[in-house]
Amino acid sequence: MAGSTYGTIFRITTWGESHGRALGVVIDGCPAGLTLSEADIQVYLDRRKPGQSLLSTPRKEDDAVEILSGVFEGRTTGTPISLMVRNTSQRSADYSEIASYYRPGHADYTFNAKYGFRDYRGGGRSSGRETIGRVAAGAIAAKLLKEMGITVTAYTRSIGPIEADISKFDREAILSTPTAMPDKQASSLAEAYLQETMSQLDSSGGVMECLIEGLPAGIGDPVFEKLDANLGKAILSIGAVKAVEIGDGVKVSTAKGSENNDSFRMDGKRIIKNTNHAGGILGGISDGSPILIRAHVKPTPSIFRPQNTVNTNGEEISVQIKGRHDPVILPRAVVVMESMAAITILDALMINMSAKAENLISFYKS
Amino acid sequence: MAGSTYGTIFRITTWGESHGRALGVVIDGCPAGLTLSEADIQVYLDRRKPGQSLLSTPRKEDDAVEILSGVFEGRTTGTPISLMVRNTSQRSADYSEIASYYRPGHADYTFNAKYGFRDYRGGGRSSGRETIGRVAAGAIAAKLLKEMGITVTAYTRSIGPIEADISKFDREAILSTPTAMPDKQASSLAEAYLQETMSQLDSSGGVMECLIEGLPAGIGDPVFEKLDANLGKAILSIGAVKAVEIGDGVKVSTAKGSENNDSFRMDGKRIIKNTNHAGGILGGISDGSPILIRAHVKPTPSIFRPQNTVNTNGEEISVQIKGRHDPVILPRAVVVMESMAAITILDALMINMSAKAENLISFYKS
Amino acid sequence: MAGSTYGTIFRITTWGESHGRALGVVIDGCPAGLTLSEADIQVYLDRRKPGQSLLSTPRKEDDAVEILSGVFEGRTTGTPISLMVRNTSQRSADYSEIASYYRPGHADYTFNAKYGFRDYRGGGRSSGRETIGRVAAGAIAAKLLKEMGITVTAYTRSIGPIEADISKFDREAILSTPTAMPDKQASSLAEAYLQETMSQLDSSGGVMECLIEGLPAGIGDPVFEKLDANLGKAILSIGAVKAVEIGDGVKVSTAKGSENNDSFRMDGKRIIKNTNHAGGILGGISDGSPILIRAHVKPTPSIFRPQNTVNTNGEEISVQIKGRHDPVILPRAVVVMESMAAITILDALMINMSAKAENLISFYKS
Amino acid sequence: MAGSTYGTIFRITTWGESHGRALGVVIDGCPAGLTLSEADIQVYLDRRKPGQSLLSTPRKEDDAVEILSGVFEGRTTGTPISLMVRNTSQRSADYSEIASYYRPGHADYTFNAKYGFRDYRGGGRSSGRETIGRVAAGAIAAKLLKEMGITVTAYTRSIGPIEADISKFDREAILSTPTAMPDKQASSLAEAYLQETMSQLDSSGGVMECLIEGLPAGIGDPVFEKLDANLGKAILSIGAVKAVEIGDGVKVSTAKGSENNDSFRMDGKRIIKNTNHAGGILGGISDGSPILIRAHVKPTPSIFRPQNTVNTNGEEISVQIKGRHDPVILPRAVVVMESMAAITILDALMINMSAKAENLISFYKS
Numbered sequence A, B, C, D: 001m002a003g004s005t006y007g008t009i010f011r012i013t014t015w016g017e018s019h020g021r022a023l024g025v026v027i028d029g030c031p032a033g034l035t036l037s038e039a040d041i042q043v044y045l046d047r048r049k050p051g052q053s054l055l056s057t058p059r060k061e062d063d064a065v066e067i068l069s070g071v072f073e074g075r076t077t078g079t080p081i082s083l084m085v086r087n088t089s090q091r092s093a094d095y096s097e098i099a100s101y102y103r104p105g106h107a108d109y110t111f112n113a114k115y116g117f118r119d120y121r122g123g124g125r126s127s128g129r130e131t132i133g134r135v136a137a138g139a140i141a142a143k144l145l146k147e148m149g150i151t152v153t154a155y156t157r158s159i160g161p162i163e164a165d166i167s168k169f170d171r172e173a174i175l176s177t178p179t180a181m182p183d184k185q186a187s188s189l190a191e192a193y194l195q196e197t198m199s200q201l202d203s204s205g206g207v208m209e210c211l212i213e214g215l216p217a218g219i220g221d222p223v224f225e226k227l228d229a230n231l232g233k234a235i236l237s238i239g240a241v242k243a244v245e246i247g248d249g250v251k252v253s254t255a256k257g258s259e260n261n262d263s264f265r266m267d268g269k270r271i272i273k274n275t276n277h278a279g280g281i282l283g284g285i286s287d288g289s290p291i292l293i294r295a296h297v298k299p300t301p302s303i304f305r306p307q308n309t310v311n312t313n314g315e316e317i318s319v320q321i322k323g324r325h326d327p328v329i330l331p332r333a334v335v336v337m338e339s340m341a342a343i344t345i346l347d348a349l350m351i352n353m354s355a356k357a358e359n360l361i362s363f364y365k366s
Helices: A038-048 A108-115 A121-126 A128-147 A171-176 A184-199 A227-236 A249-254 A330-352 A357-364 B038-048 B108-115 B121-126 B128-147 B171-176 B184-199 B227-236 B249-254 B330-352 B357-364 C038-048 C108-115 C121-126 C128-147 C171-176 C184-199 C227-236 C249-254 C330-352 C357-364 D038-048 D108-115 D121-126 D128-147 D171-176 D184-199 D227-236 D249-254 D330-352 D357-364
Strands: A011-016 A022-028 A065-069 A081-086 A151-159 A206-213 A241-246 A264-267 A270-273 A291-297 A307-310 A316-319 B011-016 B022-028 B065-069 B081-086 B151-159 B206-213 B241-246 B264-267 B270-273 B291-297 B307-310 B316-319 C011-016 C022-028 C065-069 C081-086 C151-159 C206-213 C241-246 C264-267 C270-273 C291-297 C307-310 C316-319 D011-016 D022-028 D065-069 D081-086 D151-159 D206-213 D241-246 D264-267 D270-273 D291-297 D307-310 D316-319
Touching: A011 A128, A011 D022, A011 D065, A011 D081, A022 A128, A022 D011, A022 D065, A038 A065, A038 A128, A038 A330, A065 D011, A065 D022, A081 A128, A081 D011, A108 A121, A121 A128, A128 A151, A128 A330, A128 C357, A151 A171, A151 A184, A151 A330, A171 A184, A206 A330, A227 A241, A227 A291, A227 A330, A227 B227, A227 B241, A241 A249, A241 B227, A241 B249, A249 B241, A249 B291, A291 A330, A291 B249, A316 B264, A330 C357, A357 C128, A357 C330, B011 B128, B011 C022, B011 C065, B011 C081, B022 B128, B022 C011, B022 C065, B038 B065, B038 B128, B038 B330, B065 C011, B065 C022, B081 B128, B081 C011, B108 B121, B121 B128, B128 B151, B128 B330, B128 D357, B151 B171, B151 B184, B151 B330, B171 B184, B206 B330, B227 B241, B227 B291, B227 B330, B241 B249, B291 B330, B330 D357, B357 D128, B357 D330, C011 C128, C022 C128, C038 C065, C038 C128, C038 C330, C081 C128, C108 C121, C121 C128, C128 C151, C128 C330, C151 C171, C151 C184, C151 C330, C171 C184, C206 C330, C227 C241, C227 C291, C227 C330, C227 D227, C227 D241, C241 C249, C241 D227, C241 D249, C249 D241, C249 D291, C291 C330, C291 D249, C316 D264, D011 D128, D022 D128, D038 D065, D038 D128, D038 D330, D081 D128, D108 D121, D121 D128, D128 D151, D128 D330, D151 D171, D151 D184, D151 D330, D171 D184, D206 D330, D227 D241, D227 D291, D227 D330, D241 D249, D291 D330
Parallel strands: A264 B307, A307 B264, C264 D307, C307 D264
Antiparallel strands: A011 A022, A022 A081, A065 A081, A151 A206, A206 A291, A241 A291, A241 B241, A264 A270, A307 A316, B011 B022, B022 B081, B065 B081, B151 B206, B206 B291, B241 B291, B264 B270, B307 B316, C011 C022, C022 C081, C065 C081, C151 C206, C206 C291, C241 C291, C241 D241, C264 C270, C307 C316, D011 D022, D022 D081, D065 D081, D151 D206, D206 D291, D241 D291, D264 D270, D307 D316
């Protein structure tokens, strides 16, 4: 189980490595009858595409997606949707040097320990390009959710010390700024901070958040398949994420019960909460409030300063990584977070349809 | 999929609710030939038992475990191990009142939204007693890991503002203090803090950590089944956990690459890291360093102050919760964290045995 | 993965061995709100109980089921339903001899090969008593199916050379004859045949069939999760079953296309087939006709004639099995077949609810 | 869960339909370090390729496989192996007519019932071309098994009334005859029979068998994951298979215990059976003898005689199917059976590595 499959009913299987012929995903269990075109998917892929600004690697990839199966006359058929993106600009020669040593902060050493050798070209399967399949699948999940009135929105909350002002949340800015921040002013400051960081041959970490709105109460399962546990796994499975918070997250550990409990009240005939410290999930099940997840992303490990490491002969050496690398992972990771959240939520909704006996019976009884 | 099964090869299924007849777990896929007795399991269960100090509810449960299957002549047979703990001190009468309203911070409302009604006695399946099955299974996983030289140690890192001093790590204190802190002095301060919190009819959150030592490099899978993603899910599936960190966790978002990267060096013939910001995992695969996970636990939602909420008739009311409840969840949750980590690590080790073709072939070739 | 879990959404986990303390099952994912009592389950268990006639072992077991969790105020809560049957009449002494050798036709040798040793008391986990959990779970699945208008009926088709006349199908006879045949006359002949077989210190094989009526068209999935593939696995997982047929089964291999194809016609507004060679499944998906499955069951391996075998010291010996054993497995296996079919069909129905996008969307769109 | 994923550790996901752009498979969990080239896979695909003789449709497809990921410098890397075959000769125009009605014996009607509409071009996902992915994955599984000394051999046992003489088993003939029979004389007779059948505008069913040799005792699990249950599901998931037998199969139902039990004896230090009525599996676990599975395959449903059916407007009509279709499914299905068996056996071997605690411990203990 190399672990490239995710989901129970809506189930995706990704494949491909940085410098192989192609990368892709098979989406199995997508409901039949959804209108779907390559354009629906491309708009998501374009959000993670490199070379969009000075902040991302100028490696030019078109990342054009091809639908190979599962769509007929513009609609999904219920059978596996196979999506592929050809690798076009890989130049393996660039990577021949890193074959001989283990880059700090990368998975070179652990891949070798596990498999006995590794595809050293650009990180192989541990490359950020692995997320192409996730995003292509996420575009489909998000489209289905939208038809149910559920939206998933991820954005950059902070880069290093520069934080977006959420009180002036600007949805449009997420797509238009190079940082994917919902705050143009903070974005400009963050750009300046990153320019300085790059000039120091260094990189920066940051925080991204994801907001799920419109989800009804009652989704998710108690015990091991809690909605927050599954969202947490989904987000922690994105490379470079080192912490995940739900709602108030780390703040709860210094809070008192009287501060942290959200009291209920009526909003017409609907039960709502006065506050949302819980982040929309109680006991692993959605409570009808917006769900908020936060992820802490480590700085890009590829930096241009000399670093100490070990080569494959077991010798200690100093290395200086070449090429061009993003000074921060976040702007392109935001759409990956959004995709993983959308896939997780959709799967939970599909599983949940038979939670009540009366629903199951009335669905089938003619 | 109510989601009460966890694991792929070493697979546990828990069952039971707070005030039902019994609670338990079925462990399927436990390797054959491990010596196992009820005493091995009881010692773990006793660590989560209520009534051990002033800090925990005086509800007296023996929580005596019975092995119902899967062990023959003192050894596991390879077939399902069924473990049961009878509920002895439940008095459902105590809970009749909460049937009519939704307690803030609890899963009462979300269970109703999902299932149409709920077992309102003591939280039913969303009660902390659900973890009895996890801990019983964890005791077995931990025993097997110990035979491979792998130890899993969880402890309370902080309660409210009081933090244990890790530089004076005292392993014995984890088991002997009422807070499960590895620091007797901090534990005394935390006890005082909790007494004061209780006198204010309030409760406190806190932080627990888990250290996994002795795990070889190469365990875990890239992509969706990353070891940190699976540990994260395991820990987030424990009720009241609202954030999970691996290694430096939330600190990485304000760090620079030059600070966060761990450089490699040789330790004799072994490759090690000079630092462990990564918390023992790179690219989802263990790197041979100790693994460190941190969980932020919310304050006990059952507090004795009046709280606003809504009843099942949709009326806004003020309620005051009765009975006795722990002022902090941590001391008894620590062994649950340890158990979930042990189960996750053992499963990953079992899955990993065939990662290299040469190992698979030599195992079977006669 | 010892493999004691079955199903995706409606998921059962069985445990227990012939001479352990108890046997049972955990049913996870049962929809909430189904009325359920121990009596609903006991009626199924009584059909597989030993000692009901001369044809079955006089070992007296009450096999009284206890509901340990998952039912509150007479209804399922959506959380795991744990069911247990205590072993009451096991006398391990009877089995001490078989500890030293491998019984022909039994799993003694293969358990030893796999696990290094075995629970030799009465076959341990490979005993027919393992099916108690399956039948207890099947009773619940069948109850839910009945509410949707779907019935599952298994019966003995033949014992040795004696075959029931299906043209005079007598549903009542299935429950009232000691053979579980739907034909009292054939049942009497079969009883006489079995008496003769027993007098020769021998045992007999037979055929059982299962009919699933009322299932709508469109259930099951193409490719690996074909409804017939899943039913086939479910039935082949019952000990002693050595062949499974769907519809015309083995006859199709000598048929011509013109004979085997079922033509379609209209029945009012409903599409039906003129014949049912296919047994109700086309391309892995139900077609609205009754589903017919047939299983060939080997003769009871425990016979009282001397047999050659090998002992655990690797010596060739002749053995004579003692005790009392059923001369034919079928009468008590029929309810196991019915249970496995019911569980498989119910799970397929639950999975199928989101096959069409429009159904998913209208379910959640408020 | 459209059900296009198969296997637990060695896990394949197939995709593609008859007349889409391409078909393929993702193999996840293949051990690292296996030498693998496109030629290894092509030789298997060529065995299921159409147009190889008068007995198979002259539709010319090259079915050339492309490795898109997971292989680096000629060896598997442990990450997903993505394989693709482009569809080259599809002419959708041929199929426009069948869009309007339901072909008898095909899945047209059931796909519509499930999904609301269907890809009507050549059967879409229910086409025999779906098996391309299975065979491509099977080639890899078989290669790994061969390195362990385990071989999997499938062949045609009979076509209509013509049966191969197994006593003169000719392995070479399986690959060289157009029928895939291990008996050249029977193959000639079968060819004549098929010519006659075709001249009658009809088709024929048949039987295929699969022999698994070299598998050690102890593989497979008791209860639901019995090796025969999994093999049975794997084979029943191949379109057109309507019955599966293990060992003596349907014969056991008329046998007596004294005839059907296989007695054990010593072969040097090895325990073997004197006969193999059980077909190599006892209690769901391999016993070290060859495993024998038999599948009954229905006649090709596409025949050229007029047939009654119903169109999508609910009108009864008579239709005559056009194009060219194989008169028998078997010769090209044999390699699909071999592939599914190989994948199932390999997965069982990988799962089994941790069945004994001592093996797990010694694997990791340094």
